[in-house]
Amino acid sequence: MAAQITPPSSSSSSLAFSSEFNVWKPMRCCFFKWVSQFLTRGLLGLGMDGSPLAKGINPEEQEEFFIDILDKEEALSTLSITVVGASGDLAKKKIFPALFALYYEDCLPKNFIVFGYARTKLTDEELRNIISTTLTCRIDKRENCKHKMEQFLKRCFYHSGEYNSEENFAELDSKLKKKEAGKLSNRLFYLSIPPNIFVDVVRCASMKASSANGWTRVIVEKPFGRDSESSAELTRCLKKYLTEDQIFRIDHYLGKELVENLSVLRFSNLIFEPLWSRNYIRNVQFIFSEDFGTEGRGGYFDNYGIIRDIMQNHLLQILALFAMETPVSLDAEDIRNEKVKVLRSMKPLELEDVIIGQYKGHNKGGRAYPGYIDDSTVPKNSITPTFAAAALFINNARWDGVPFLMKAGKALHRKRAEIRVQFRHVPGNLYKRNFGTDLDKATNELVLRVQPDEAIYLKINNKVPGLGMRLDRSDLNLLYRARYPTEIPDAYERLLLDAIAGERRLFIRSDELDAAWSLFTPLLKELEAKKIAPELYPYGSRGPVGAHYLAAKYNVRWGDLGGEDD
Ligand SMILES: NC(=O)C1=CN([C@@H]2O[C@H](COP(=O)(O)OP(=O)(O)OC[C@H]3O[C@@H](n4cnc5c(N)ncnc54)[C@H](OP(=O)(O)O)[C@@H]3O)[C@@H](O)[C@H]2O)C=CC1
Numbered sequence: 001m002a003a004q005i006t007p008p009s010s011s012s013s014s015l016a017f018s019s020e021f022n023v024w025k026p027m028r029c030c031f032f033k034w035v036s037q038f039l040t041r042g043l044l045g046l047g048m049d050g051s052p053l054a055k056g057i058n059p060e061e062q063e064e065f066f067i068d069i070l071d072k073e074e075a076l077s078t079l080s081i082t083v084v085g086a087s088g089d090l091a092k093k094k095i096f097p098a099l100f101a102l103y104y105e106d107c108l109p110k111n112f113i114v115f116g117y118a119r120t121k122l123t124d125e126e127l128r129n130i131i132s133t134t135l136t137c138r139i140d141k142r143e144n145c146k147h148k149m150e151q152f153l154k155r156c157f158y159h160s161g162e163y164n165s166e167e168n169f170a171e172l173d174s175k176l177k178k179k180e181a182g183k184l185s186n187r188l189f190y191l192s193i194p195p196n197i198f199v200d201v202v203r204c205a206s207m208k209a210s211s212a213n214g215w216t217r218v219i220v221e222k223p224f225g226r227d228s229e230s231s232a233e234l235t236r237c238l239k240k241y242l243t244e245d246q247i248f249r250i251d252h253y254l255g256k257e258l259v260e261n262l263s264v265l266r267f268s269n270l271i272f273e274p275l276w277s278r279n280y281i282r283n284v285q286f287i288f289s290e291d292f293g294t295e296g297r298g299g300y301f302d303n304y305g306i307i308r309d310i311m312q313n314h315l316l317q318i319l320a321l322f323a324m325e326t327p328v329s330l331d332a333e334d335i336r337n338e339k340v341k342v343l344r345s346m347k348p349l350e351l352e353d354v355i356i357g358q359y360k361g362h363n364k365g366g367r368a369y370p371g372y373i374d375d376s377t378v379p380k381n382s383i384t385p386t387f388a389a390a391a392l393f394i395n396n397a398r399w400d401g402v403p404f405l406m407k408a409g410k411a412l413h414r415k416r417a418e419i420r421v422q423f424r425h426v427p428g429n430l431y432k433r434n435f436g437t438d439l440d441k442a443t444n445e446l447v448l449r450v451q452p453d454e455a456i457y458l459k460i461n462n463k464v465p466g467l468g469m470r471l472d473r474s475d476l477n478l479l480y481r482a483r484y485p486t487e488i489p490d491a492y493e494r495l496l497l498d499a500i501a502g503e504r505r506l507f508i509r510s511d512e513l514d515a516a517w518s519l520f521t522p523l524l525k526e527l528e529a530k531k532i533a534p535e536l537y538p539y540g541s542r543g544p545v546g547a548h549y550l551a552a553k554y555n556v557r558w559g560d561l562g563g564e565d566d
């Protein structure tokens with residue numbers, strides 16, 4: 001009987017010995033052990049003669065043997081990544097730098113090329129000049145950085161074309177083919193473009209620039225529609241040209257280190273999982289704040305607003321991961337099945353459980369900060385929310401009655417994203433009288449600070465050292481920069497690597513998307529139909545007071561506003 005193999009828990013558990021296994025370096029570094037375990041204990045265990053194991057050679061020789069196979073396979077295949085919308089903000093700010101970081105870390109296959117595609121007329125050299133300004137060696141004081149950048153830029157090319165022109169995509173295809181030089185070609189398209197042209201690009205790319213002999217995948221950026229109907233329509237149109245397996249809907253919050261760690265924390269530590277329910281948890285808070293406004297993205301933002309921009313996707317995805325039942329395995333489908341179940345167990349949001357706000361101009365320290373409607377790309381009478389707070393509930397046995405609060409806002413007093421878990425009071429607490437009247441302040445709180453300054457800390461009650469019996473609140477604090485010397489990779493690096501590996505765990509499946517929209521669509525329609533005016537809050541403030549009333553309605557205090565840097 002073949003021995004049981006446990007796939008690695010990191011990003012490529014779905015890699016199997018299929019055609020996808022046309023081998024590149026990250027698999028070597030990250031999964032070599034698993035690969036060799038599989039081969040030696042699996043295939044070889046089934047009695048393949050001539051194997052290194054059968055020949056009785058040592059582990060180093062085995063490793064060399066497999067690396068040799070991987071090298072041979074790698075030499076025969078290519079990866080072409082086309083960034084559609086290469087002239088845009090996201091491409092420059094995130095995608096090219098993430099690709100370079102992967103290259104620097106030796107995580108891209110030996111044969112890879114990157115193509116920028118957009119309408120703007122640029123030469124290869126001009127694209128290289130533009131992107132070179134945003135490439136950085138992620139980790140300080142790295143050797144060879146300049147040389148690596150030059151090598152990376154030599155692999156970057158540009159093709160100018162219209163987004164709805166099959167002819168222009170056929171030209172791209174010819175250029176790709178030339179560079180791929182007859183090897184097995186895998187092609188990844190990253191749609192870093194406004195959503196109104198997603199379908200045109202997918203149509204042209206799939207018809208004229210799909211790989212003829214390898215895989216073709218498309219990373220789709222948000223927004224995935226504005227509501228249930230438009231999202232379903234987008235999915236329907238994308239599926240005319242692509243299968244669900246080819247579509248990688250990206251939510252970059254799922255690629256953040258602390259979000260990735262949420263499941264590890266919960267499922268690999270005995271102390272958390274037993275507490276993870278209504279029996280011990282009083283409420284959970286998902287908080288996103290930025291200390292800047294829509295600067296430059298007002299045109300896009302005004303059509304969406306903060307609920308669609310942050311809550312319906314980033315915060316809801318984290319909530320689903322937080323609240324899901326234990327998945328059968330770490331496989332993408334098992335995890336996404338559990339997330340869908342949570343989303344489908346939730347009550348759609350109602351107006352009375354939501355408050356919205358919009359930032360207004362404010363003078364501080366002799367500086368004038370503009371209001372949202374001062375943005376030249378925003379209509380003067382806009383009532384689009386730049387802040388929202390909401391209370392959500394999961395109607396299942398684990399979470400019945402527990403408020404899940406979300407808060408998201410732009411132009412607030414600081415930049416922060418965190419998950420806060422507030423626990424119940426200690427029943428019959430022996431030290432009750434030491435806490436004064438405010439027992440809520442004495443409950444435990446677990447905080448996962450997603451950014452900045454990643455940390456996990458647990459607020460506990462502790463005796464102040466000394467002869468008396470005075471208690472205070474202290475933190476058991478896992479501050480990442482103090483504990484881990486390595487730089488944390490950007491979310492886009494992780495997600496790009498996963499898309500290349502065919503790992504779908506951190507991408508949104510279409511039924512997840514439908515369930516997410518079902519929760520928010522009725523509310524969004526009501527807000528728009530009733531033209532509900534947002535509560536104004538000053539740029540750089542802590543947001544509208546309405547958020548406090550909403551929390552108070554459910555006996556909750558926002559954990560991020562507790563003082564002492566919370
Ligand atoms: N920027 C960000 O921080 C984030 C962006 N996103 C999403 O990523 C995608 C890309 O974002 P971003 O780079 O900011 O977008 P941009 O507005 O910068 O657009 C990207 C490129 O698309 C082309 N383009 C822009 N508007 C139009 C239009 N109306 N019709 C046709 N082409 C157009 C332009 O290229 P050209 O004129 O050369 O063809 C532009 O350089 C969007 O879907 C956005 O929602 C998601 C998260 C964060």
Ligand SMILES: O=C1O[C@H](COP(=O)(O)O)[C@@H](O)[C@H](O)[C@H]1O
Pocket residue numbers: 252290309310417
């Ligand atoms: O998706 C989006 O995210 C960014 C915030 O991302 P972060 O990784 O910098 O926290 C937000 O500014 C933008 O409005 C939104 O579209």
